[in-house]
Amino acid sequence: TREAANVPWRDLARVYRRLEARGEIRGGRFISGMSGEQFALPEAVERLREVRRSAPDDRLITLSAADPLNLTGIVTAGDRIRCVASNRLVYRNGVPVAAMEGDMLRMLDEVDAAIAPDVAAAAAGRRVPVLSGYVGRIG
Numbered sequence: 034t035r036e037a038a039n040v041p042w043r044d045l046a047r048v049y050r051r052l053e054a055r056g057e058i059r060g061g062r063f064i065s066g067m068s069g070e071q072f073a074l075p076e077a078v079e080r081l082r083e084v085r086r087s088a089p090d091d092r093l094i095t096l097s098a099a100d101p102l103n104l105t106g107i108v109t110a111g112d113r114i115r116c117v118a119s120n121r122l123v124y125r126n127g128v129p130v131a132a133m134e135g136d137m138l139r140m141l142d143e144v145d146a147a148i149a150p151d152v153a154a155a156a157a158g159r160r161v162p163v164l165s166g167y168v169g170r171i172g
Contacts, residue, residue: 093124111129
């Protein structure tokens, strides 16, 4: 969705099916909610299964919005987050909970007040004061 493909899908699919026939990649439907054929390395398929079987651990994971894993608004509900290296996303249990766009922290999901400072710190990359969504210096 985010990439400008210069190669038609039919050409890519032909190559992917050939790689699948050789056992180098796996084809199937690995991620629910996404339509069409999906291809992945065998290790990625096993890792997806492992993640699906594991219990939520409530860790906060921060990604650059320019990371290829930024599928916010594509696979998940809600707005897309611009793919700019300075923008950051915070996930909790695989769900995007906040986005840092410039100096603005935008909550994408309900966050318990007890962990809100941790979410802001994860988004900013450091402990910072938070006032009405603005993250930065006070005074």
